[in-house]
Amino acid sequence: MARGIETKCLHLEEEEGYSSNYGALSYPIYQTATYAHPGVGKSTGYDYSRLQNPTREHLEKVVATLENGIDALAFSTGMAAIAMLMELFAPGDHLIVDADLYGGSIRLFNNISEKNGITFSHIDCCKEDVESYVRGNTKAIYVETPTNPMMNVTDIEKISGIARKHHLLLIVDNTFLTPYFQNPLDLGADIVVHSGTKYLGGHNDTLAGFLVTNREDIREKFRFLIKTTGAGLAPFDSWLILRGIKTLGIRMEKSQQNAAAIANWLQEQKAVTKVIYPGLPTHPGYETMKKQARGFGAMITFQLESREFALAVLEKVRMIKFAESLGGVETLITYPTTQTHADVPKEIRERNGITESTLRLSVGIEDVKDLLEELDKVFREIEGKLHG
Ligand SMILES: Cc1ncc(COP(=O)(O)O)c(C=O)c1O
Structure with missing residues (x-):
């Protein structure tokens, strides 16, 4: 066998x-x-x-x-x-x-x-x-x-x-x-x-x-x-x-579990206008993923209400690192516009849906409550500053 x-x-x-x-x-x-x-x-x-x-x-x-x-x-x-x-x-x-x-x-x-x-x-x-x-x-x-x-x-x-x-x-x-x-x-x-x-x-x-x-x-x-x-x-x-x-198996399982929790949390945020995670039943590829894959992974892309909000998130995160790359045990947050996709012409980037308020998360294997706590703190602080 x-x-x-x-x-x-x-x-x-x-x-x-x-x-x-x-x-x-x-x-x-x-x-x-x-x-x-x-x-x-x-x-x-x-x-x-x-x-x-x-x-x-x-x-x-x-x-x-x-x-x-x-x-x-x-x-x-x-x-x-x-x-x-x-x-x-x-x-x-x-x-x-x-x-x-x-x-x-x-x-x-x-x-x-x-x-x-x-x-x-x-x-x-x-x-x-x-x-x-x-x-x-x-x-x-x-x-x-x-x-x-x-x-x-x-x-x-x-x-x-x-x-x-x-x-x-x-x-x-x-x-x-x-x-x-x-x-x-x-x-x-x-x-x-x-x-x-x-x-x-x-x-x-x-x-x-x-x-x-x-x-x-x-x-x-x-x-x-x-x-x-x-x-x-x-x-x-x-x-x-x-x-x-x-340790690929246990890392993939744990980071996917964390990603699902974070995707759900992001969906509840007023400042988030779109959450793109293929493990969400609302994702257009959800059924295809279920058919051809054994999991949904731990990458989440999301859109914020403004460029200002997105940049403030990158400034404020501490345990979550503002860094290029993905797939490691540590959670990383990336700004595709100036990092992974900086050399893609602006009009192509925008046609693909990448804007200046798009962020990408590579969710790691930390205790998810610590990740959510940091995100919550960062979001509340920015909302306080931007919306009084
Ligand atoms: C989907 C994908 N393919 C290929 C690459 C290139 O890999 P490397 O950075 O190891 O050269 C990357 C890098 O981010 C990637 O995300």
Whole structure:
């Protein structure tokens, strides 16, 4: 019987037993750049750490197992993973991408991939007729679900039907839900992207990225590309991510539980004009989430009555940190306009619904009563100041 995901976060079946690594429960950090050969034409299985390193390899096997892929590749950051992914495409190729994506992905597509001759249709994949954008030179559909930061939810199976019909790759950035809550490859995706900096690492202490696939032809291309472009994850960072993954399940459960409580609290606030959390039955993607995911995650985006109110929240929070990033044990609050989406042109940001009064919360694993107490104090103080 297949093992449960919490067990898979801790144990890699194929490397179990007492003979390997002296029985060490924590996988060793092989801090080496190169490997001595036992003789001409003989190898230990490793040549040079840009190609592969045992610690990175162990992590890659764990992530491949969690995502039900045949291979996973670990990169120095999520953006390094996405930049290498774009090497699958050639000048003249066209991609359909979600309009609302992490700002760094949009910046990469618009400034680097376009310069390299790739064109994009930025569309709302959860609402628009995706098939009508397919052209003769279209090669892939790229989505995040839920998206960063507007939490749009795309039906992965539905989009994968369109991708299959037109022989396109379906690429899903699964950073927000992680394999603990969602497995896009099982729903018809060909490639899964992760910023491992977020929930997989989980402790706001290192950066990483992943590409996972269940296709042999893509795996071969990726292996060629990682050794050629050289953005593989270093051994110590690989170990940090491995350690983070051990507690992925309990972190995801606890942060989701906290997020649900905070989303409900936000909904009751007069100063909040909109709460966007896919775990709320009023969210347009709620039913799709229930169908394709095992949870709703812990990311909440909300709109305040004014820019002034939003900025005051950022000024006043103390335990909740005003910081970029997400997915760690500490709760972070982010201002997409000047942080994660600063480089996205204003008109596109606004078309996606990101305004100067939009805030994004990455809910951590603190005691939720402390989070609510701080939010309540901050909101009451601002209301007192702004409304007398
Ligand atoms: C959804 C998503 N994908 C990719 C990235 C890029 O990852 P990294 O910051 O590790 O380069 C981020 C970063 O915030 C993200 O939120």
